[in-house]
Amino acid sequence: MPTLTNWTSLFPKVNHGSKLFAAYEPRAKGVLAEVTRVGNGKRAVAAIIQLLTAAQARTVVCVPETKSGALGLIAALESAGFTVYSRPEDVARYAQTADAGITEMEFAIAETGSCVQNDDRVEKRLCSALPPLHIGLLMTEHILETIPDAFRIFSRVFDAGYISIITGPSRTADIERVLTIGMHGPARMIPVFIDSLGGNADGKF
Amino acid sequence: MVNSELKREIAEKLQDTVLQNALGRFAAAYPAARALAYANIDCEATRDAISEIKSRAVENIRALADQFTAEAGKRGSHVFRAANGAAAQKYIIDLLTAKGLRRVIKSKSMVSEEIHLNDALTQAGFQVQETDLGEWIISLAGHRPSHMVMPAIHLDRRQIRNYFTKELNKDIPLDIAVMVQEARQALRQAFIRADAGISGANFGIAENGAIGLVTNEGNGRLTTTLPRLHIVLIGYDKLLAKLEDAAPIIRALPRSATGQLLTSYCTMISGPTLVPYEENGEFKLVEKEIHYILLDNGRLNIADDPKFKQIYQCIRCASCLNVCPVYHLVGGHVYGHVYAGGIGVILTAFLNEQKEAATAQKIQELCLSCGCCKEICPGKIDIPGLIGEMRERFVQKEGLPFTLGIIFRQVMANRTLFHALLRLAYFAQTPVKSGKFIRHLPFFLSDMVKERSLPAIAAKPFRDLIGEIPEKPEKPRARAAFFSGCSIDFVYPEVGRSVLKVLQDLDIALVFPQAQTCCGAPVADAGDRETLLNLARQNIIAFEQLNVDFIIAACPACTEYLGHKYKELFTDDPAWTARAEAFTHKIREFTQVVAGYYAQLEMLPPPSADHDGIKVTYHDSCHMKRALGISSEPRALLQAAEGYTYVEMKNADTCCGMSGAFGVKFPELSGQLAQKKFASIEASGAAVVAVSCPACLMQIRGMLDKKAPHIKVKHLAEILAGR
Numbered sequence: 001m002p003t004l005t006n007w008t009s010l011f012p013k014v015n016h017g018s019k020l021f022a023a024y025e026p027r028a029k030g031v032l033a034e035v036t037r038v039g040n041g042k043r044a045v046a047a048i049i050q051l052l053t054a055a056q057a058r059t060v061v062c063v064p065e066t067k068s069g070a071l072g073l074i075a076a077l078e079s080a081g082f083t084v085y086s087r088p089e090d091v092a093r094y095a096q097t098a099d100a101g102i103t104e105m106e107f108a109i110a111e112t113g114s115c116v117q118n119d120d121r122v123e124k125r126l127c128s129a130l131p132p133l134h135i136g137l138l139m140t141e142h143i144l145e146t147i148p149d150a151f152r153i154f155s156r157v158f159d160a161g162y163i164s165i166i167t168g169p170s171r172t173a174d175i176e177r178v179l180t181i182g183m184h185g186p187a188r189m190i191p192v193f194i195d196s197l198g199g200n201a202d203g204k205f
Numbered sequence: 206m207v208n209s210e211l212k213r214e215i216a217e218k219l220q221d222t223v224l225q226n227a228l229g230r231f232a233a234a235y236p237a238a239r240a241l242a243y244a245n246i247d248c249e250a251t252r253d254a255i256s257e258i259k260s261r262a263v264e265n266i267r268a269l270a271d272q273f274t275a276e277a278g279k280r281g282s283h284v285f286r287a288a289n290g291a292a293a294q295k296y297i298i299d300l301l302t303a304k305g306l307r308r309v310i311k312s313k314s315m316v317s318e319e320i321h322l323n324d325a326l327t328q329a330g331f332q333v334q335e336t337d338l339g340e341w342i343i344s345l346a347g348h349r350p351s352h353m354v355m356p357a358i359h360l361d362r363r364q365i366r367n368y369f370t371k372e373l374n375k376d377i378p379l380d381i382a383v384m385v386q387e388a389r390q391a392l393r394q395a396f397i398r399a400d401a402g403i404s405g406a407n408f409g410i411a412e413n414g415a416i417g418l419v420t421n422e423g424n425g426r427l428t429t430t431l432p433r434l435h436i437v438l439i440g441y442d443k444l445l446a447k448l449e450d451a452a453p454i455i456r457a458l459p460r461s462a463t464g465q466l467l468t469s470y471c472t473m474i475s476g477p478t479l480v481p482y483e484e485n486g487e488f489k490l491v492e493k494e495i496h497y498i499l500l501d502n503g504r505l506n507i508a509d510d511p512k513f514k515q516i517y518q519c520i521r522c523a524s525c526l527n528v529c530p531v532y533h534l535v536g537g538h539v540y541g542h543v544y545a546g547g548i549g550v551i552l553t554a555f556l557n558e559q560k561e562a563a564t565a566q567k568i569q570e571l572c573l574s575c576g577c578c579k580e581i582c583p584g585k586i587d588i589p590g591l592i593g594e595m596r597e598r599f600v601q602k603e604g605l606p607f608t609l610g611i612i613f614r615q616v617m618a619n620r621t622l623f624h625a626l627l628r629l630a631y632f633a634q635t636p637v638k639s640g641k642f643i644r645h646l647p648f649f650l651s652d653m654v655k656e657r658s659l660p661a662i663a664a665k666p667f668r669d670l671i672g673e674i675p676e677k678p679e680k681p682r683a684r685a686a687f688f689s690g691c692s693i694d695f696v697y698p699e700v701g702r703s704v705l706k707v708l709q710d711l712d713i714a715l716v717f718p719q720a721q722t723c724c725g726a727p728v729a730d731a732g733d734r735e736t737l738l739n740l741a742r743q744n745i746i747a748f749e750q751l752n753v754d755f756i757i758a759a760c761p762a763c764t765e766y767l768g769h770k771y772k773e774l775f776t777d778d779p780a781w782t783a784r785a786e787a788f789t790h791k792i793r794e795f796t797q798v799v800a801g802y803y804a805q806l807e808m809l810p811p812p813s814a815d816h817d818g819i820k821v822t823y824h825d826s827c828h829m830k831r832a833l834g835i836s837s838e839p840r841a842l843l844q845a846a847e848g849y850t851y852v853e854m855k856n857a858d859t860c861c862g863m864s865g866a867f868g869v870k871f872p873e874l875s876g877q878l879a880q881k882k883f884a885s886i887e888a889s890g891a892a893v894v895a896v897s898c899p900a901c902l903m904q905i906r907g908m909l910d911k912k913a914p915h916i917k918v919k920h921l922a923e924i925l926a927g928r
């Protein structure tokens with residue numbers, strides 16, 4: 001599946017975008033996704049540094065694409081003292097032991113509180129599957145209403161490759177049906193929604 | 206007849222308190238969780254979409270398989286079409302051997318269980334590691350899965366802790382979060398070391414050769430991301446034409462399975478991508494290989510079967526188990542193979558090249574035909590209908606058991622003889638009669654009823670009484686005929702009298718054709734289509750010449766047969782089909798007729814004959830509620846009846862456990878269901894239980910007579926007749 005910056009062009013005319021955040025958020029929180037929303041790129045970087053610091057993370061694996069590139073995320077993390085690996089071979093080596101993984105995601109689905117990640121690149125999967133903490137970057141305007149909306153888009157753009165729809169942290173209920181998080185994937189899943197990559201720093205978020 | 210080994214297994218499961226507690230808690234929690242999950246989408250539209258999409262897929266299954274194979278090939282995946290489990294096993298073993306790969310990890314796959322892949326791989330010298338927590342637990346325990354979605358639901362944390370302690374060779378505390386962390390660490394190492402990953406697939410897409418995997422734990426993603434070789438086990442029944450077809454399935458599967466809006470991970474894969482690979486301490490990314498094993502194992506044969514092709518509509522959500530009263534009591538292992546519950550009975554029979562035919566035959570009796578599964582199945586599969594069809598085909602092939610053959614074909618098919626024997630039964634039972642109940646019905650159903658008390662045959666059947674009741678009314682509002690059914694006729698003639706009174710009070714003239722006979726439900730239940738046809742013809746002939754506006758039945762099972770099933774019986778015979786349609790067209794259920802006239806005439810039911818404010822509750826018959834769709838009218842009538850206070854019992858629509866021959870075949874299970882019903886009735890505080898079905902009347906009265914004789918159970922007709 002291609003990674004697009006203008007997903008909106010494929011979205012249904014009505015019912016998409018940041019107005020669906022209100023519908024998305026409670027559903028995602030309901031499955032223990034730690035939903036975060038920021039007004040602009042600067043605040044996104046600050047929020048990520050704060051999250052990693054609070055989690056006492058030291059090593060981070062990250063696959064920069066368009067959003068984090070624009071934010072200068074890796075440089076910012078490094079200057080904040082984190083060790084960051086982002087070359088595919090390095091991610092392959094360090095993802096198993098890293099404290100956190102950061103990826104960029106394509107769009108969210110309000111119906112189920114989910115985030116869609118183009119996972120053609122194996123290093124993205126490693127970042128979002130192996131560490132105990134996964135942070136995913138999304139644009140707030142990239143929210144769809146329903147699962148069928150998402151599949152209509154997949155059917156236009158997914159020819160070959162790998163797509164993941166991620167809904168909260170890894171979980172199991174296989175012992176006495178007691179919900180327990182962090183089975184094989186991350187125990188914490190933090191989608192960070194960015195209203196505008198540039199933008200000024202004075203917005204609500 | 207019911208196999209003694211099955212009976213022994215059932216007895217064992219009823220004693221297993223861990224299982225009983227787990228299933229009891231789950232049964233109580235599931236319906237609300239499911240309802241909540243569906244709250245934000247249109248459940249019925251989703252079910253319609255799935256059954257439509259999947260029934261379209263099966264019509265085209267060979268073309269879809271060709272397209273899927275071609276498209277997957279174009280994107281670099283290999284497809285092997287395996288005729289059966291042995292062929293699939295051999296392909297996998299040869300592939301792993303040729304590549305020199307030994308360590309295999311697996312994410313959950315029912316197909317792998319179906320073909321016993323783990324045993325085959327282990328015997329061939331490969332290391333096989335299940336990674337789904339539940340599957341891992343049962344592999345440590347050496348058990349088969351007892352539920353398609355929650356394979357280890359039959360075990361508790363203590364038992365699991367002990368398996369972990371043994372496997373990991375260290376002390377594990379009795380704390381689920383810690384146990385899960387221990388499992389994560391142990392299995393993570395297996396993932397990192399694995400050479401090959403085997404997964405199932407929740408669907409396969411013909412238009413782009415993709416497969417989809419739905420998991421919560423994240424093992425599906427790791428299995429398809431870390432090893433260099435990915436083998437996918439997928440049945441033909443999982444193929445869909447288009448990617449968009451997967452949307453309703455993705456919507457329904459988690460909602461129906463576990464009450465989640467979506468599982469944590471839903472992945473779609475088409476064609477190989479890179480994988481991480483370590484060589485001499487160097488990490489690099491290398492190409493992987495994907496091999497799809499498209500498994501037949503009986504599936505293509507079913508695709509051609511006009512009835513059983515429905516099983517392609519199954520999305521393996523297991524919600525049919527989640528609502529099945531029989532599964533709630535016995536769990537999954539009793540079903541003998543890997544697929545449990547009602548759908549398990551059917552899958553076991555067909556997805557095995559008939560290898561499990563003996564098992565299938567053994568378990569086909571484990572269904573009450575209560576319809577709970579059919580009502581919620583996201584693929585809209587008529588599970589009880591298919592189980593009935595299985596029994597019918599079995600009888601066609603193997604014949605009826607000897608005594609049943611005599612009872613059905615020589616006795617029941619001959620009304621005069623059948624009724625003469627029923628009358629004789631009244632005299633034969635006298636010496637062993639205790640109160641209203643006797644231990645043994647005489648000869649004609651003898652081997653079915655050994656372990657169970659059944660009600661006494663009445664001294665005078667309704668057909669004799671009706672002649673003694675003066676004809677009313679002079680100027681009838683309508684003319685109706687009454688179909689009593691055997692139970693009202695020979696066991697509960699007083700219910701028949703009440704029906705008559707209620708209708709006469711409404712100025713409806715009632716006739717009772719003496720040539721009517723059994724509706725055929727019991728013989729159909731045992732798979733005897735021949736006798737069913739014979740009885741249907743007799744009844745049609747008995748009623749078709751009457752000049753009546755409609756035909757009333759006060760037994761929902763009879764109503765279902767007369768009103769729905771008769772018209773589907775004579776498929777090859779247009780003349781009889783027309784006669785059957787004219788007949789079924791006139792069939793009405795008693796309660797609905799009465800409720801309709803009361804509303805039209807602005808009448809109220811008669812006041813309670815007992816003391817004022819007596820509490821009454823209502824038990825839904827399975828046939829009444831789920832086959833006929835009648836549940837509000839009886840309640841409304843009871844609520845309107847003066848002198849009664851209506852109270853709703855918990856789980857009012859759960860089967861009482863009688864259900865045709867089930868109650869006599871599995872007295873232990875039937876007794877447990879009756880016990881649950883009793884607990885609900887008692888908790889409601891009602892002094893009167895109203896029912897609309899003579900079979901429920903029989904079951905509930907039998908139980909209340911023993912446990913709480915002060916609580917009365919009455920057919921609704923009796924209450925409406927002021928009795």
Ligand code: SF4
Nearest residue numbers: 519520522523525582
């Ligand atoms: S038969 Fe229906 S309810 Fe049962 S597993 Fe299949 S889809 Fe689910």
Ligand code: SF4
Nearest residue numbers: 529547572573575576
């Ligand atoms: S009809 Fe009832 S008893 Fe039979 S399989 Fe379905 S839920 Fe179970």
